[in-house]
Amino acid sequence: MKKLLSLCMIVKNEEKVLERCLNSVSRLVDEIIIVDTGSKDRTKEIAFHFTDQVYDYQWDNDFSAARNIAISYATSQFILVLDADEYIDLTKYNQIINFLSSLPNKSPIAIIVPIYNFVGSPNSGNLNQIEAVRIFSNDPQVKFDRPIHEQVISTKEELEFVRFDLPIYHTGYTTESMEQKQKSKRNLNIFEHLKTNKQLNCYDNYTLGNEYFALSNYSLALQHYSLAYKNQEYGKTWMPQCLAQMLQCLFKLRQYSEMYELCEHAIELWPSACDFYWFKGSLFMEIGADEYAIQALHQCIHIAESSESSQTWIISPNYGSNLSYQLLSLIFLRQHDIENAVHALTKLLYINVNNQGVLLKLLPLLLDHESIDQIIMFLNQVYKQPEDYQLIMLFETSLLLASVELSHYYWKLCKHLNFQNRPDLPFYYAVITKNNELIMEYETNNTNTTGRLQQISKILKSILIEGNMDISINEDLKSSLLISLFRLGQYEMYDTLLKVTDYNHPIIINDLADYFFDNQHIDLGIDYYSTLLDNNQINLSGILNISRYYIKQGYLLDASDFIRNTIQLQPDHLTLYILYFLTSEHPTKRIVQQFYDLFPNYIQLPFVPPIHNN
Structure with missing residues (x-):
């Protein structure tokens, strides 16, 4: 045979x-x-x-x-x-x-x-x-x-x-x-020989671009991708990937106008493929043009799901599924569009049930709107026969969200498992539930653990179990401690600590304001932002959060005035200009001119007004 x-x-x-x-x-x-x-x-x-x-x-x-x-x-x-x-x-x-x-x-x-x-x-x-x-x-x-x-x-x-x-x-x-084999060094030596003998062809330039991309040298990578691309051999199987890599380089180098034009050209070349709509959406999301991003990403998903019999992608099917839903979830979260955020995050969770990052974004939204029983029913549908590592992941997620009820449920399911590598989890559970017997059992095993959760556990033990508020902690843990106390409903202790001078610092207040705003405690977040604004201490994320909140509520005039005033104080942030152009019917000539002077590489973006119309 x-x-x-x-x-x-x-x-x-x-x-x-x-x-x-x-x-x-x-x-x-x-x-x-x-x-x-x-x-x-x-x-x-x-x-x-x-x-x-x-x-x-x-x-x-x-x-x-x-x-x-x-x-x-x-x-x-x-x-x-x-x-x-x-x-x-x-x-x-x-x-x-x-x-x-x-x-x-x-x-x-x-x-x-x-x-x-x-x-x-x-x-x-x-x-x-x-x-x-x-x-x-x-x-x-x-x-x-x-x-x-x-x-x-x-x-x-x-x-x-x-x-x-x-x-x-x-x-x-x-x-x-890559480090063990020193592949890049070996490969670049071969390419250097080809270059010396003038033997580099289009495909060689594409693969040489890949070598420089792997080394994070995006300028040289783009140079070689461009040499491969300019011969217009669009029928080559590697050409779509070459354009995708060019787009990645342009994104890394913040050359957004060029990236937008290349996206449009790629969509013209392969109109029935979803991939390049994703790149377009990621560009718009990065610079703050959320509605444009949503439109591009929905188009990407629509193309990907339009046919069961033929291929709707040219580089990867991920662009039309998990990658698009990932970006959409981030956009909807920052827009406080809960319904669409839950939809996108649920899609992501079903695509990859082991993605704990998705759980950490989805469950807080559900905890604010659903009962614990309903949330457990939902998770039981997702994890019908969970593996041990999935139970531990769900237990850890419950702890990180400081959901005592959900933690109780998953502790009962996984307390028989081996926590030798993660003694910080049962110890943290013991602290937030004030279970002294469990604290004694796991505190000894937890002495060699140095993670962030373990550090917070020990601080919370001093505060919640021992009643000791006079403790010294690292600066980078203070925001996390306050957020943990708030999540646990320890509002009196939260307020007491916040009044201490060491905790009432602009960096910590900005962290808290961002946390409250991102986790749907809008009024509390705005109160903190207002204090920071009065003292001229607000960070850029706070400014963008307030701007997007005005836009989402339909207060476009308020948003435009707020962003215009902020630009006068912080004139070098691209996203502020983009939001201003998207919300203002008649942007001032001074700000448009300022944008052209500061960001000449971005004037070809579709929502940037021409200077002569002002």
Whole structure:
């Protein structure tokens, strides 16, 4: 029986990840071929546990050359290419076998699959998605080209590209992995050689841009993305990602006019894709044009949900789902639009039930409007059969929100669990419920814990249990302590501490005002902001909160007057000008001119008035 699929890899010093990769794919492939380019660790030993086809190759700074050696040993109809720091989700094992078996064996075929890159810290959960050819016909005319970020090409017949949803997960772009392997240094050396020999093509400029982006050098990244983009090879599979990376760079560099124009161009190029509406929405949100942002994000979601039979995204489906709802939730929260905020946050929670950040935003809204029984019923629908770690997450969330009733409920469900790594949680619960027996049980275990919750627990123990108000605490904990007391309903102690000189500081009062405003205690927040305004001590977030509150209430004239007066005092904040232009029917010529002088790169934004009309 003819072999269907060969795995071909090149590796070097991959002992930490190679076994995970090979375990994920061993049931799928008919043979495994590994070319080692100079490992000094246990890589080859691990490889030999899975295959006897392990070959040595002298590395010469050319990925294509090494990969072409690997595929030359393949004897199956198709070739799968993976890196050691990748692994496959084989839930579609039967589908991929059936799919490959059904393909014609006439002209060479290249199969594009989704690749999910983990980025940032290893446990951050941050992903970005790209597409690439990882399966292709085993044909003498099909090979890899380019010494770095190599591509599959056909030397004779044109490749036929098809797509298949076989998720590949890649951990090589986490901060830890990048530092361990010094990938950027190695890759930049190869690019430098290409540049010296004037061999850089459009795709090389795109991938070189990716290297500089990973190093947070957004100016150089943008320069190379722009070189790749200017040739207008819009049909290339990597071009949408190139434009997306350009937009990220423009966002990081605060070049908002250019970002807006590029968004519009991308939407013209791919009108049926949702992705670039998200970028447009994120731009408008960043500069404070909330209604424009909401419109763009709703359009993104509408396109994403418009068809079940065809693909509605070109870069990642996340843009039309969780990423859009994430931005919408933030906008609705700062607009105090509770109904829409709850809707967006609920969508996010169902998309990822392990997102504690969403719970910390959603539950305070529910606690203000629903009974504990209704909230528990809702959470039981979301977590029908919760894992232990989910119970602990829900318990911690209840504690962080200082909801004693909700904490009681989840403590009963998880008190039998092992809190060896988190003794601060039951200790904090014991303190806020004044359970002396539980305090004694967990206080000893909690002595080596140094987190913020543990520090607040000890302070609250002194205040609530021992009645000692005369305690010294770090400056950065004072706001958190006051907020904890308020959440717990300890209003007398809250007021007593607030009258102490050390606590009655503009930074702390601004923190409290922002907290009350953000958590729907509007009147109390405005009282604090008023005091800060009278003393000219209010921070920018307070100014923006008041401005948006006036706008949301329909007091556009009041909002316009307030923002105009604030601009006179703080003339260098872009968002204030944007809010002013959006609320004022007749912005003053002086402020428009001032905006043009201070922010010449932003005058192309759609809501900026032309100077000659004033």
